[in-house]
Amino acid sequence: MPVRLDAQLRFPDPRDAPAEGLVAFGGDLSVARLRLAYRSGIFPWTANPVTWWSPDPRAIFDLDRFHVPRSLAKFLRKQPFEFTRNRAFREVVQCCAAAHEDTWITREFIDAYTRLHEEGDAHSIECWQGGELVGGIYGVSAGGLFAGESMFHRVPNASKAALVHLVEHLRARGFVLFDIQMITSVTRQLGAAEISRDEYLARLESAVRLECTFG
The missing domain is CATH 3.30.70.3550 (Leucyl/phenylalanyl-tRNA-protein transferase, N-terminal domain)
Incomplete structure (x- = not known):
């Protein structure tokens, strides 16, 4: 119970x-x-x-096994987007809320995660095209854990591009665990996997001991 x-x-x-x-x-x-x-x-x-x-089970990305499909890699080589970190956190969360018809991202959640962002624990990746915010992802960091919460796109491939950028950034900053809670068809294409809750909690215990900063 x-x-x-x-x-x-x-x-x-x-x-x-x-x-x-x-x-x-x-x-x-x-x-x-x-x-x-x-x-x-x-x-x-x-x-x-x-x-x-x-x-x-719990869904995660193994940062060493993240898979970028050939077609997406070819598209990204054209450098169609610009990326920033933590420039428009609240707007990213609001866009994620708007992208889901039956969203759990209510005003209470937007305010709560904005406060968490202001304290340095929640972060966003923004994807821009022609000066417009066209995609993004946000989540929470704790030691070597990054817990992805939601992502959105306004043009094709923008959320996937933001996710690729995020994974590259997490690798560079020494993160070891990327939690995505539940698997979807999109994340499965990119290499997401499910592990048991016991295994997740064991990995988490080690991850949160690390001194990683999102930057």
Whole structure:
């Protein structure tokens, strides 16, 4: 059974959650609680009430096995986009919300992750074309973990291009674990894989001990 959270800053052991992953409900989306959640292998999914999840299996990108399809690589060699980091974080989150018809990225989530960004724990990659924001991705870092939250595109391949740029950046900064929570057809094409929750939590324990900075 999921645990009802109170004002105390704590989470139950996610290993005790069922496979679908509901660990707890309640609490808040404060910076401190979000930090603890990601370091515990848990993420929020709804705001009213707040629900906290750790599914089994868990989807990740192995940074050493990330796959760029030949057609995408050929397209990117034309350098159709410019990339920035953390230049338009809130706008990226808002665009991700708008891209999903039944979005979980509510105003409460946008405000909460913006606060997390202002504290240096949430980051974005922006993809620009002709001065317009056409794609992007955002997520949360903790030590050597990067937890991808959502991405969007307004022109073809923009979100994939942002993801490729992000993976290259994470490799360069020494990150070792790229969590994407759940696999999709798009991420599977790029090499995403599923691992057991136990394996994910073991990797996470090692990753968060590293002193990586997103930059």
